Amino acid sequence: MIENNLLPLMIELNENTDIMIAVIRGSKFAYINPTLQKNLGYSLEELYSMDFWDIAHPDYSDLLRQRGWARQRGEEVQDSYELRLLGKQGNSFWAHIKAKNTSIEGEPAVIVSAFDINERKAMEVDLLRQKESLQFMLENNPVATALVNPEGKTLYVNPRFIKYTGYSREEVSSSLVWEEKVLADMPKRREIMKAWNRNLKETGYSKGKIVLRRRDGERRFFNIHSVALPDGHILLAAWDISEQVEARKILQESEARFKALSEASFEGIIISENGICIEANQAAVELFGYSREELIGLDVMSFTAPEAREIVKSQMMSGSKDSYEAVALRQDGSRVPVEIQGRSFIYQDREVRAAAIRDLSERRRAEEEIYRQSTNLQALFYNTLDAVVLCDPVHRILDINPRFFELFDYTIEECRGSILEEVLVPEELKEESAFMSSMVSSGQANSRESVRKKKNGELLPVLVTMIPIANSGYYVLYTNISERKEAEATIQQQIKELEAKNAEMERFTYTVSHDLRSPLITIKGFSGLLLQDLEKGKTARLQKDIQRIINASGKMEELLEDLLELSRIGRILNPYSNFPMNRLCHEVVELLSGPVSQKKAEVVIAPYMPWVHGDRRRIAEVVQNLLENAIKFMGDNERPRIEIGYFPGEGECVFFIKDNGIGIEAKYREKVFGLFDKLDQSTEGTGIGLALVKRIIELHQGRIWVESAGAGQGSTFYFTLPDVPDSKKGEE
């Protein structure tokens, strides 16, 4: 029992504890402590008038009533239990009750203590609700989920797991099953699982991608996360990413395809988004002179020339698909003319614009080149010194240049549409012309010197050059070569003359060396013989041999004099004058009157002979020489007759000296003019006479030749001198 002096302390405790305390006697309360009264919210008077079961929640008031009465009746009743109480304000709360039998004044009573377990109860309910919702979440989670215990045994799989994998919890119970079945398609799965578990142990977390083989054998890609729970259990969450993987693969492939395509393109391709370049191909890199990395992220306008920005901008804004021309600005500042064709579309979920950009500079250059060439061609056509005619494939004249008119006198109006050949080609050259035309028609340029006919029928030597134009006719160029032809003829003439001169020079040196040696051999030879004879005292031949020596010396002197004379003709010229041949001939005949009369020759001089222009003294020498020859080779003719005459030639005067003497055989007609050539060794002179005559005539641009019917038939020597214009006559 409690000491009496402790009683107030006990009362104090009852009054101040958090525990609710009541004492029940019969159906009423014998004591209620303040904590209980406060929790119930009733006044003490109300409480003492109430039955003790009235404080329980209606759900529990029967229980409380029965147990309260039973305990007072002394029956065996549970000491401790929980129930809900109900306050005055309708507030209910859980309480843990402990009841103990007692007695008051000999009558059974119950002492009850109770403490508020409302918070605990609320927590319990919460926990249950949480557990339920967790279950709900797992059951309905779209992520496949599994719970594995530390030993690797699968404790739980959610329906999504079963749906995804086709395996039930029982089927994937052990880690061996996982390895053998679920991850059968994973390469290196054992190593990966080890690493997985290690990582899980160390960090409490592991995630990655796996290839999972479904129960039906299909392979799927999964993203899998696992978390180590505090109690050592492992929670696995996995979701199927096969479709994403597939989609990405397709996307990657299409990207690769696009890339390959765009890299293969000769056109620059720029993909832009909101005016910023997000992709560029190699051709674009080359076109703009930026690296690909530089291009990407660059404002499209920064590689568009300022003058083209307006059009580029409007094209991009309008989303036009039409191609247009613009000017690209390269990194080095240079400009490139380009053709752009753009197109807006969706690329990787973004609205972008792709533009194909073609470098036009080559085309521009080609266009400029064509323009330049055609301009040049025009200039050439109108200004060339050649006559040019343009013909269509069937040889009709399409156009002529001004020079054509100058050369052939035809105007374009006169010859347009005519067949070229009919206009220009002389009858006798039709065949040649047809051949040339056929060549040019087969695409072969050809050129040939020929003759073409002017409008007035005059023939013109021309170089005809035919130039085919691919599949559309041809040009014919006519170069006037008449002057060249003349020049060529002159050159040919000069070459001939030079060759003749050269040959003459050769003959001359030969002759000189030979003819000068001859008398020397004689002189030395006979001098030797003379000495021999003298030594031997022979005198019979002395006089004759000495005479030979004297003759040879004389001959040599003569030769030297003649040579000097010949060289003088070439070098020393008397001034040319105009003089009448008639008078000159009379003078010469007068000079030779001695020999003429000696031979009793008759000399006839033509009554009319023209004036000539030349070295009068030399021409007199010519006539004299020819006259002397005529006299010398008169032979035995009893009535020698020499005729000096004239007849006009073509642009020249022909003079002749005709005799009826011994004549000259045809084969010697050239030889007589050779230096020191004599047909008869017995005649006087060195044989230089005709050589000299020939030289003089040649110096006067004349010709000399001899005609004779043969031996004994007489000879006629002809020489020509150029005509003198009338105006020059009478100026002697």
Next chain:
Amino acid sequence: MDESMLNILLVEDNEDHAELIMRSLEEQQIKSHVFHVTDGEKALDYLFHRGEYSQEEKYPRPNLILLDLRLPKVDGLGVLKEIKQAEELRIIPTVVLTSSESENDIYRAYNYYANSFLVKPMDFQQFNELMLKLGRYWLKCNANPVR
């Protein structure tokens, strides 16, 4: 015809030179008979027995021809050409003996099948020596086809 003797046709327009050649051959005691003509035409007439030389007995074929090049009417090369084209004449040794040293002449002479080309020496002594050698060579050394 005496085969131990040179029967020479001398074609030489220069009387003095002909005299020199003949005296020289005589002096060197070369057994020879020289028939001298003064131009190419005569030479050919002689060889072909034409005109004044038509009597074969009187004008026998020589066994050596000495031919100057520079001749009136038909020159030496013309004569040479005719000789070498004529079957009955081409075997006769034909020696060009001229005052020309022209390479052109030498070439042309051989081109017409001259058997030898000799240049008349200016020096008297050398002239004599040449004639001696010429005579000995064609008389003694050379086997003569003309029988």
